[in-house]
Amino acid sequence: MQGVTTTGGPTILVLTLFVGVFVSIALAGVIAYRAYRGYQRTRSTRLLALSAGLFTVVAVPKLLNLVLSTLQYPADTTSTAAAATRLAGLCVVLYAIYAGD
Numbered sequence: 001m002q003g004v005t006t007t008g009g010p011t012i013l014v015l016t017l018f019v020g021v022f023v024s025i026a027l028a029g030v031i032a033y034r035a036y037r038g039y040q041r042t043r044s045t046r047l048l049a050l051s052a053g054l055f056t057v058v059a060v061p062k063l064l065n066l067v068l069s070t071l072q073y074p075a076d077t078t079s080t081a082a083a084a085t086r087l088a089g090l091c092v093v094l095y096a097i098y099a100g101d
Contacts, residue, residue, distance in 0.1 A: 031055075045099070046096045046097075053091075054093065060089065061083075061085045
């Protein structure tokens, strides 16, 4: 049986980073879900935009990084895609803050 090998540093560090990524994705999902439930109760489009924006700022870039890196896309492509989704998410959050109902 072979052990786990890593190229990014000590195994415990790599595993800790992966756990951190998955925990942050899960927390972003929980927050987005709670905001979406608030939207369902109030029908406030601002809460819906906040839900989508927060998920797009936190979870989507991390998922893109994970998927594109696994598929061995170039690092600049992965970084650009993640940055673009963060920017889009921040625009949606700004809409949620400044848009009128």
